[in-house]
Amino acid sequence: MPxxxxxxxxxxxxxxxxxxxxxxxxxxxxxxxxILQLGGIFSPGLLDDVDSIxxxxxxxxxxxxxxxxxxxxxxxxxxKPPLMYWMAAASMKLFGVSDWAAxxxxxxxxxxxxxxxxxxxxxxxxxxxxxxxxxRGGFYSALALAxxxxxYLYTRFFIPDILIALWMTLGVHLFLIALERxxxxxxxxxxxxxxxxxxxxxxxxxxxxxxxxxxxxxxxxKGLIGAVFPIGFVLLYLFLTRRLxxxxxxxxxxxxxxxxxxxxxxxxxxxxRNPAIALPAGLGLPAHGGWAWFYLYNEHIARFLSKxxxxxxxxxxxxxxxxxxxxWAMPWTTFLPTAIxxxxxxxxxxxxxREYEAALALLLWSLLxxxxxxxxxxxxxxxxxxxxxxxxMAGGALTRSERDKTxxxxxEVSSSLRRWSTFFLLPLTTAISVLxxxxxxxxxxxxxxxxxxxxxxxxxxLYNLSLGHLFDLTGPALGLFRGPLAAVAIxxxxxxxxxxxxxxxGHLYAANLAIAAGMTITLLAxxxxxxxxxxxxxxxxxxxxxxxxxxxxxxxxxxxxxTTGSTILFYTGHQVxxxxxxxxxxxxGSFWPDAPHVFETEASLKTLWQSSRHVFLLTSNVASRQQYxxxxxxxxxxxxxxxxxxxIPPIQ
Numbered sequence: 001m002p003x004x005x006x007x008x009x010x011x012x013x014x015x016x017x018x019x020x021x022x023x024x025x026x027x028x029x030x031x032x033x034x035i036l037q038l039g040g041i042f043s044p045g046l047l048d049d050v051d052s053i054x055x056x057x058x059x060x061x062x063x064x065x066x067x068x069x070x071x072x073x074x075x076x077x078x079x080k081p082p083l084m085y086w087m088a089a090a091s092m093k094l095f096g097v098s099d100w101a102a103x104x105x106x107x108x109x110x111x112x113x114x115x116x117x118x119x120x121x122x123x124x125x126x127x128x129x130x131x132x133x134x135x136r137g138g139f140y141s142a143l144a145l146a147x148x149x150x151x152y153l154y155t156r157f158f159i160p161d162i163l164i165a166l167w168m169t170l171g172v173h174l175f176l177i178a179l180e181r182x183x184x185x186x187x188x189x190x191x192x193x194x195x196x197x198x199x200x201x202x203x204x205x206x207x208x209x210x211x212x213x214x215x216x217x218x219x220x221x222k223g224l225i226g227a228v229f230p231i232g233f234v235l236l237y238l239f240l241t242r243r244l245x246x247x248x249x250x251x252x253x254x255x256x257x258x259x260x261x262x263x264x265x266x267x268x269x270x271x272x273r274n275p276a277i278a279l280p281a282g283l284g285l286p287a288h289g290g291w292a293w294f295y296l297y298n299e300h301i302a303r304f305l306s307k308x309x310x311x312x313x314x315x316x317x318x319x320x321x322x323x324x325x326x327x328w329a330m331p332w333t334t335f336l337p338t339a340i341x342x343x344x345x346x347x348x349x350x351x352x353x354r355e356y357e358a359a360l361a362l363l364l365w366s367l368l369x370x371x372x373x374x375x376x377x378x379x380x381x382x383x384x385x386x387x388x389x390x391x392x393m394a395g396g397a398l399t400r401s402e403r404d405k406t407x408x409x410x411x412e413v414s415s416s417l418r419r420w421s422t423f424f425l426l427p428l429t430t431a432i433s434v435l436x437x438x439x440x441x442x443x444x445x446x447x448x449x450x451x452x453x454x455x456x457x458x459x460x461x462l463y464n465l466s467l468g469h470l471f472d473l474t475g476p477a478l479g480l481f482r483g484p485l486a487a488v489a490i491x492x493x494x495x496x497x498x499x500x501x502x503x504x505x506g507h508l509y510a511a512n513l514a515i516a517a518g519m520t521i522t523l524l525a526x527x528x529x530x531x532x533x534x535x536x537x538x539x540x541x542x543x544x545x546x547x548x549x550x551x552x553x554x555x556x557x558x559x560x561x562x563t564t565g566s567t568i569l570f571y572t573g574h575q576v577x578x579x580x581x582x583x584x585x586x587x588x589g590s591f592w593p594d595a596p597h598v599f600e601t602e603a604s605l606k607t608l609w610q611s612s613r614h615v616f617l618l619t620s621n622v623a624s625r626q627q628y629x630x631x632x633x634x635x636x637x638x639x640x641x642x643x644x645x646x647x648i649p650p651i652q
Contacts, residue, residue: 020122020126020129020134020138021118021119021122021135021138022133022139025118025135025138025139026115026118028139028143028513029114029115029118029139029142029143029146030111032114032143032146032147032516032520033107033110033111033114033146035520035524036146036147036152036520036523036524037110037111037155038107040107040155040527041099041100041103041104041107042100043527043531044530044531044534044538044540045099045534045538045540045541045567045571046099046157046158046538046540046567046570046571047157047534047538047567048537048538048539048563048564048565048566049563049566050157050158050159051157051158051159051538052158052538052566052567052569052570053072053077053562053563053566054084054085054088054158054159055088055102055103055158055570056072056566056569056570057070057071057072057077057085058084058085058086058087058088058089058092058102059088059089059092059097059570060072060074061082061085061086061089062089062092062097067082067085067086067089068082068266068269068270068273069270069273069274069291070082070085071589072562072566072569072585072586072589073562073569073575073576073586073596073598074575074595074596075586075589075590075592075595075596075598076274076291076588076589076592076595077585077586077589078274078291078294078295078299078588078589079299079585080160080222080223080299081219081220081221081222081223081266081295082220082266083163083217083220083221084158084160084163084221087105087106088101088102088103088158090105091104091105097573099570102158103158106155106162106163107155109162109163109166110146110151110155110162112166113145113151113162113165113166113169113388114142114145114146115142116169116170116173116388117138117141117142117145117169117388117391117392118135118138118139118141118142119138119173120138120141120169120172120173120388120392121137121138121139121140121141121142121392121395121396122134122135122137123138123173123176123354124137124354124357124361124362124396125137125138125141125358125396125399125400126354127354128399128400128403129399129402129403130399130402130403130406131406133402136395136398136399136402136403137392137395137396137399138395139395140394140395140398140399140512141388141391141394141395141396142391142395143395143512143513144332144391144394144395144516145387145388145391146516147332147515147516147519147520147523148328148329148330148331148332148387148391148519149327149328149329149330149523150327150328150381150383150384150387151165151328151384152523152526153328153381153526154328154381154384156527156530159381160222161222161381161382161384161385162384163221163222164218164221164222164225164226164384164385165384165385165387165388167214167215167217167218167221167226167230168218168229168365168369168385168388169388171211171214171215171218171229171230171233172230172233172361172365174207174208174210174211174214175207175211175230175233175234175237176357176361177204177207178204178207178211178250179204179237179238179246181202181203181204182204182246182249182250183243183246184202185202185204185249186246186249204249204250204251205251205254208250208251208254208255209251209254209255209258211255212254212255212256212258212259213258213259213262214230215230215259215263216258216261216262216263217262218230219263220262220263220266223295223299223300224296224300225300225372228372229368229369229372229385232368232372233364233365233368234250235247236364236368237360237361240364241360270291270295271290271291271292273291274290274291275290275291276288276289276290276292276293277289277290277591277592277593279591280591283309284309285309294588303376303377304376305376305377306376308377310583310584310587315377315378315379316378316379318374318378320380321370321374321378321380321382321383322370322374324380324383325370325383325386325387325390328381328383328384328387329387329390329391329394331425331495331519332390332391332394332515333390334394334420334421334424335393335394335398335417335420335421336393336394336397337416337420338397338413338416338417338420339394339396339397340363340393341416342359342396342397342400342413343358343359343362343363343393344359346358346359347363358392358396361389362389362392362393362396363389366389366390366393369383369385369386369389370383370386397413397417398417398508398512400413400414401413401414401508402508402509405506405508418503418504421499421500421503422500425495425496425499425500426496426497426500427496429492429493429495429496429497430492430493430496430497432492433488433489433492433493433496433497434489436486436488436489436492437485437486437489439481439482439485440482440483440485440489443481443482443485481529481532483525483528484525484526484528484529484532485525487524487528488521488522488525490518490521491518491519491520491522491523491525492518492522493518494514494515494517494518494521495514495515495518495519495522496518498514498518499511499512499514499515534639535638535639536639536640537639538567538639539565539568539571539618539638539639539641540567540571541636541638541639542565542568542618542636542637542638542639542641542642542643543567543568543570543571543572544571545635545636545643546572546574546616546635546636546643547571547572549635549649549650550572550574550616551614553614554613554614554615554616555577555608555613555616556568556572556574556575556576556577556615556616556618557576557577557578557579557600557605557608557615557616557617557618558576558577558578558579558581558617558618558619559579559617559618559619559620559621559625560579560580560581560620561578561580561581561583561584561585561586562576562578562581562585562586563584563585564618564620565618565641568618575596575598576598577599577600578598578599578600579601579602579605579617580600580601580602581599581600582599602628605617605629606629609629609630609632609646610630610646614645614646614647615646616635616643616644616645617629617632617643617644617645618641618642618643619641619642619644620640620641620642622634622637622641622642622644625644626644629644631646632645633645633646633647633649635649
């Protein structure tokens, strides 16, 4: 049997990384997840637009027992691949149809992301961690990711981008493991043919196959970009390290087989079940098109070129896209300049192997994601797959600083982090804290009976942005947010002032925990604010008022496109009709001959209203609709919207 002397050190290194895992650190990470993620799945109600649309697609899959062709309101919906729908559908099958059950898989995915970041941070930064605390890099990185603004905000509604971050984190880690093992074998070629039999834990086969599986899940989450990012990362990493010659050693054939076995079946079935049909002329569409044209071309190539039909999404300017990235990583953005400068020096000086690996992997990972969306169509949250890389950079810098302090030595990293904390984080958080405290005290008290919708200023031109409704807030409206504003003031005071005092006294571990604790308070306040905003952003209360009196044969109508009240679909479990709503998401699927007749015109609405059938109309144009429709009675009103009926509703 061949000797393993040449490869045994790698096994020791791997065991060292595993031994660096700490039950205390994992417990703190899980606690943060329980408070911020699991605790947030039960409220508020679903939001109109993509949140409830994607979850309703999952519910219709479950109801129709068709897990190939997504539909919404019975109409084909080809915008996204199915993994998010499958996850929500499986959860609702297990726990019953509810908003919290649909949200649960996304919350579990966040926990997986935090633990994956912890594991990768331990690999990259164990060598720079303080003695006796070898997991500091992973711990700080996971804690930064758990309490950063962006990952929290963009898990308040059901979108796939945090899953992309998970697959990217796993993919990077698996690639680095495979590359290390391939390099080991390349250094001992006489072992290559018997590596699996001699030392299975050193074979690159399993990480290569796992990488292919993760990439397939990535593709099933958000399409072809799920392959572009990991493949781009691998090729660029090997090119920059002058190891492209190792590419054939990554078990490409078996990896491709695994990838196709997972990703191909749905794509093939979707194409077969939704073949090309004749499409109307004069709309910019091809003469014939089906699932393949819309999903493969329109949703990928045309969207990348900002030529998607219909153009139903906002476009964030490049400069603002990069600014958003800094905001989404806050408050841990504070430590990124130091970390990036350190990584750049590492790449130039080629210090230790592990430090070089960390520097190249994290910089390449973040620049790949940001560069891609800088060149393509972009929304403000498309940078989320890069956030784990930034969290790892921040975690590594904090770890090195703590190691230097433990070893009673001063370093440029420690000094730089202290300066950024003192002259950036402290004044920024203090200013915001004072401002929030001021509004918590001085915001005018709303008049009796005033609701949030009556105090907001509408800016519909901004609603294509995911957070566009925040621009509706006015001074009087802030009076309804006194509690959350006070909590933000306290939380940011902890992030800035309290952590700065601890850092000044040399209690670095406590200072970093204080930042995480303060952000936990701040993010919980944001969740409370979202709950108070929910009547404006969703229609759950109005759906309940309809369900209380809804009878078989009654008709629910939305005044406008589906996004104006898509939560009605989920909470009533009833098909809806739309007035002037054959646009955007439902537009392409409506061309299929078997699409249900749910689109109404002004004339057909009036005809329905005058019939003997009970009609419920959800509208934000209450006064004009009451003038247009005879005997329009208000069933319920909330969030600037109302449900009108053509009959006298019973007293509830």
